Amino acid sequence: MQFPPMKRKLKEILLKVKPIKNYVKGRSSFNDAQFLKVQKRNYSELSKKPSRTEVLNFLLSLKSDDTFYLEIGVRNPIYNFNYIKATKKYSVDPGLEYDQNPVDFKITSDEFFRKLRNGEILSSEIKFDVIFIDGLHLAEQVDRDIINSLNHVKDDGFIVLHDCNPPSEWHAREYHKYWFTPAQGLWNGTTWKAFFKWRCNPLVNSCCIEC
Ligand SMILES: C[S@@+](CC[C@H](N)C(=O)[O-])C[C@H]1O[C@@H](n2cnc3c(N)ncnc32)[C@H](O)[C@@H]1O
Numbered sequence: 001m002q003f004p005p006m007k008r009k010l011k012e013i014l015l016k017v018k019p020i021k022n023y024v025k026g027r028s029s030f031n032d033a034q035f036l037k038v039q040k041r042n043y044s045e046l047s048k049k050p051s052r053t054e055v056l057n058f059l060l061s062l063k064s065d066d067t068f069y070l071e072i073g074v075r076n077p078i079y080n081f082n083y084i085k086a087t088k089k090y091s092v093d094p095g096l097e098y099d100q101n102p103v104d105f106k107i108t109s110d111e112f113f114r115k116l117r118n119g120e121i122l123s124s125e126i127k128f129d130v131i132f133i134d135g136l137h138l139a140e141q142v143d144r145d146i147i148n149s150l151n152h153v154k155d156d157g158f159i160v161l162h163d164c165n166p167p168s169e170w171h172a173r174e175y176h177k178y179w180f181t182p183a184q185g186l187w188n189g190t191t192w193k194a195f196f197k198w199r200c201n202p203l204v205n206s207c208c209i210e211c
Pocket residue numbers: 052071072073074075076079080081092093094095096097098107108109110134135136141
């Protein structure tokens with residue numbers, strides 16, 4: 001729209017006032033077509049089935065003996081860990097996102113595997129049927145979690161990674177805490193890169209489930 005010179009001048013002056021400028025810029029960002037498109041994906045992503053819990057329980061149900069489950073990155077266990085059906089379950093989380101942090105090992109995954117290797121916790125021989133990697137979602141960390149998990153998964157066991165298929169580049173950002181993107185609080189991080197690396201390795205069988 002073309003404003004007459006007086007109005008244009010007034011607009012220029014008003015936009016120099018920070019709260020007004022922030023309001024105008026903020027409103028246009030929230031109405032941006034890309035922002036709205038990705039926001040829609042946020043909702044559809046959260047309603048996809050099966051849930052991670054169903055996938056994990058399905059894999060555990062394939063075993064006829066006692067089952068051993070390890071979860072790396074738990075946050076609040078009411079969303080997944082408490083519903084896992086295994087004979088023995090272990091949880092690891094340094095408690096960065098949930099103050100109560102009711103887990104077995106309140107340490108990072110690197111520390112957990114180091115202690116496990118050195119025989120300081122559990123048994124260095126322990127092997128799990130299913131290991132769920134859902135801790136720090138950065139490629140290098142996930143890659144280390146996979147390598148460490150391969151040493152502690154049964155030959156017929158499964159390693160499950162969460163968040164390998166980001167619905168947009170905003171979900172795949174490196175920095176978790178920057179929430180002013182269309183993905184807002186949702187974060188797949190760069191987990192997909194670690195998955196892709198192992199997907200290319202013919203010695204392991206892998207697949208990505210759209211759920
Ligand atoms: C996405 S949440 C886990 C969600 C949970 N698995 C579920 O399905 O509901 C990620 C968790 O990983 C934890 N975390 C962050 N860095 C970690 C690390 N280096 N080792 C293990 N856990 C980590 C955080 O404290 C947070 O609680």
